[in-house]
Every structure is written in C-alpha cells, then in structure tokens.
Amino acid sequence: MSDLKEVRSRIKKRRGLVKEEERSSFTLVTLFYRVVMVLMCLVVLCLGVLLNQKLHLIQMPLILEKFSLQQLSSWIPMEQWFSLKEQAVSSVPVYTPIKENQYTNGANTVYNTYDGVVKHIEKLQNNRYDVTLQQDNGVLTTYGNLMEVNVKEEERILKSSILGTYESYITIDFMKDGKSMNYEEALQTTN
Secondary structure, eight states, rough: OOHHHHHHHHHHHHHHHOHHHHHHHHHHHHHHHHHHHHHHHHHHHHHHHHHHHHOOOSSOOHHHHHOHHHHHHTTHHHHHHHHHOOOOOSOOOEEOSSSSSSSESSSSEEEEEEEEEEEEEEEOOSSSSEEEEEEETTTTEEEEEEEEEETTTTTTEOOOOOOEEEEEEEEEEETTTEEOOOHHHHHHHHO
C-alpha cells in the first residue's frame, strides 16, 4: 500500500498538483536563478553595445545612439579586452621618397608605419582620400592621395596593416606636438 501512495505522490508532482508548502523551498532558488540570468543577459547586451560603439560593426537605432556610453566605457578596460594583440610578422614598411612628401613603396599598397588609431578619413574633390592616424608613439600621420581606403574612423590598426591603395605616389605628412617631421624622424620617434 505504501508503494501505491509513493507512486501517486510522484504522479502529482509531475502533474504539478503538489501543495504550495512542498514547493516553497524551491522558490528562493528559482528567484535567485532568474535574477542572475537577467543580470547576465543585461551585461552581455551592454558589452555588445559598447563593443559595437568602438568597432562600428552595425548601425545602431537612433535611440541607442543618443545615449553616450563613453563614461561607462571609461572604467571598463575595453581597449585591453578587445584590442588587437597580434603583432604583424613583417617589418616596418619602407617608402622611397620621390619628392618633398611624396613616396612610393613599389607595391601601390599603403601600409601603416606604426600602431595607432584612425582619426579621420576625408574624401577629396579629385576622388582621392586622406587618412589621418594618431600613432601610439604620439605622431599624427596623414596618408594622402589614396585611391581606396580599407579602414574606418576610430579603428585600431597595427603596424604594417593595409590602409588602402594608391596609383603613382602617396603623400605622407608627419606631425608631433604641432611640428612637422620627416619620414626618418617619425620612424625613430618613441613616446
């Protein structure tokens, strides 16, 4: 007879006919579990929005663009977590001077000379582009006369990364602390 009672109680539990008193011990655990899951989802969503804000992966709705998450990202080390940590295998690209600030490298591909962040891309009237980078060594470098650009503004790029292409020559201007520099000085500059 006790076996029959035990079978009936298991059937009631499976059907959800168990008394509230018997289930009350599980509600705190269930509530805690659900709160933790909601918090984890919110953290993942916030990290995704911050990552998109840094890398510009997709166009965000206007409502989300109005919120400035810069303050939030200032105390979260996003640059350390999501930065490009691999180093390029090749050495510093070599540019041969043609004229004052005009260079060529024989490949018609524009390579970055130092790790940095793309600050500005400007399309000129002659359908060419200027790309300005803030290098990690403090030098502001502008690559001009590019036919195509392969980078985006605020994108972090490594040394020897491809910025774009050029036809006959590229102009490269280097500045640090408001002073113009030549190619050799810029390559030797450290922080």
